[in-house]
Amino acid sequence: MERRDFIKLGGIGMGGLMLPMSGIAISAEQLLDKPMDVAYKKKLADIALNAAKAKGATYADARIGRYLNQFVRTNENRVDNIVNTESAGIGVRVIANGTWGFASTSNMTPDSVAKTAERAVAVAIANSKFQTTPVQLAPVKGVGEVSWQTPIKKNAMEIPIKDKVDLLLAVNAAAMENGANFINSTLFLVNEQKYFASTDGSYIDQDIHRLWAPFTATAIGEKGFKQRSGLGNPVGMGFEYLDGLEKDKIHVTGASVGYGNSYDILEDAKLAGQQLKAKLKAKSVEPGKYDLVLDPAHLMLTIHESVGHPLELDRVLGYEANYAGTSFATLDKWQSGKFQYGSDIVNLFADKTQDYSLGNVGYDDEGVKTKEWDLVKNGILVNYQATRDQVHMLGQKESHGCSYSQSWKDVQFQRMSNVSLKPNEKDLSADDVIKDVEKGIYIAGRGSFSIDQQRYNFQFGGQLFYEIKDGKIVDQIEDVAYQSNTQEFWNNCTQLAGKSDYRLGGSFFDGKGQPSQVSAVSHGCPTTRFNNINVINTARNV
Structure with missing residues (x-):
């Protein structure tokens, strides 16, 4: 400028x-x-x-x-x-x-x-x-x-x-x-x-x-304040996403509101106000091990940080080490053909052709026609995200089509594709994912997070937290964050909802490179369960 x-x-x-x-x-x-x-x-x-x-x-x-x-x-x-x-x-x-x-x-x-x-x-x-x-x-x-x-x-x-x-x-x-x-x-x-x-x-x-229409609401109580951000998604769509037509509402057990191809932002704002009042009175979580049920509006960020970034080939090769870190998912793990990135129900894929996604384009910035390809198949690491000048390092002859530049004046380079988690082949609902949980927490919306330079050890918060007892969502709780490492977390994935629950979330301003550039990328997933995950109380810092 x-x-x-x-x-x-x-x-x-x-x-x-x-x-x-x-x-x-x-x-x-x-x-x-x-x-x-x-x-x-x-x-x-x-x-x-x-x-x-x-x-x-x-x-x-x-x-x-x-x-x-x-x-x-x-x-x-x-x-x-x-x-x-x-x-x-x-x-x-x-x-x-x-x-x-x-x-x-x-x-x-x-x-x-x-x-x-x-x-x-x-x-x-x-x-x-x-x-x-x-x-x-x-x-x-x-x-x-x-x-x-x-x-x-x-x-x-x-x-x-x-x-x-x-x-x-x-x-x-x-x-x-x-x-x-x-x-x-x-x-x-x-x-x-x-x-x-x-x-x-x-x-x-x-x-x-x-298009993206975020909001952040704040409520003040006797002991301080609470915040709740909107649960809508940034999308590769026009204004029809916000005009209230063709609604495809998905109400997840009364805890949050997610949407398919249309977003009722007024309804979400109304719920935000109501949920903020409950947040001010909600009890603080007891630290310990829980089964987590993660809504797509939350899990998209965990996918972005623990799958999307570590499987960028330039990061794997150390090209981003000076600024945005490296990756634990090194070439030797991929070459073994046996690296267990997640449990056998975990199938993660890259796809820049997904309808309504932020990364949806016909061709990337190298003129490569976009496509879908597997990154993790039945839990095993099988591929990365690479561009025309990188794929030969993998012994491959076809670019993945994930080159992008934020503007005409910036050089194009490898950027994250839409990276998503495939839903269950059985069309299970979010309630089906919850029903077997005896002691758990349901989390919706993205919150603060931290992850190390290798995209391995991490901590994630959220917007809304609900206690699960004996297969039912009960009370709203607060001060929740979970800790794990990428391999342990995805290997503890035990259940997925089906196709009808699959939704896209996204990042509108994902930064990378020196000089830094931003890109927009989506991540799809259904409501998903992870067993025996460590939860801390952020208010007590334990």
Whole structure:
């Protein structure tokens, strides 16, 4: 971001909120400006590819991007902030002398694009002095000219600001009328208009939409305060997720409300207020061993941290050690073919084609068609997440299609795919998962967590906690966190609900890399039981 743009955005409140959004501030109406003509994008891309080849590149790709964001934030009965941003430009990545090079520009004239490609080659040649092993790319067949769009029904950018503000203020009122003393609610909207071209012969135009509507409500009592965040999910959908149509409600034993392809945020806010009043009076948990029944709105984060990150191949190889850690799931464990990541009912898979997911795209940022593949099968570690220049290290010949860049000006690299837990083949309900539990705790919603640099030893909290006795949910309790390590935890997985209970959660701003980038990724799972897990009391710190 240019300094003047940062100051401009900071002046309207964005800088203080440290939002992972960049670009120049624009009006809401400008968000709907027509994108660049596809034919002109192809012309610019060809200029970049040809200029790179003329300077000695053996491979080149160009990404032309227009990235749009809208952010609306409210507190109680007032609007705190409304921000609209746009960022547009081209990034060119090349291989020359067996080495990667990258350059970018926001000046998309033919001459500027050609010079940017030449600069990328110069960077590669300079870097090649330090390259010991040439880059090896898995083959990708060019797909010609194709397009892909998130299957939205209502473009959220087209919904009037007033309607969005009215919805958020109604959410705040619903929470406060039912027990909350304070609440803030937010709406994040993202539209990525991305064009990818490569010397492999691909010209791919994609229009990607994402939406997230989080809130946090607070209630104050005699002994302090309690908070409850919304249980809705960030999604790869349009505004239809919030408009109350096509509801697919899933009420889990009265303890929480999760949704399939539609989210009644007003109902969730109402429940949040009621549950906050109960939180203020709830008894504190007794530390010890419990069987845990984890709602998808909670388990998604544990999957993200204990499966998604440790099975990123660049982390396994130590490429992320300086910033985001390493992984316990080393290559020797995978090569043995016997490493028991979880119990035999644990099947974890990666899939960037899941409907409504944050990672749902037709092609990744290397022009690879997205797909589904197994990571853990019947409890055994069978694969990782890798990109075109990594899969040869696994003896594989096809990229997994999980390359991503947060913008045109950042180089693409390996990012987490949607990583999910397969449901039970039997269509069991959440009640079926609970009914055999004698002493347990039901947990919904994501809370604070910590995990070590190898993604092995961890501790997770949540939003809502309910005691389970003799197969029934009874009282609401508080101050719960569980501790385990990844292998022990997943090997203690003893029951799963079925397909009708399967839901997607997600992370809208998952950080990685240096310089740091963010990406959006979803994780699906059903209600799941884990036996004999250590629970601590966070108030007593034991």
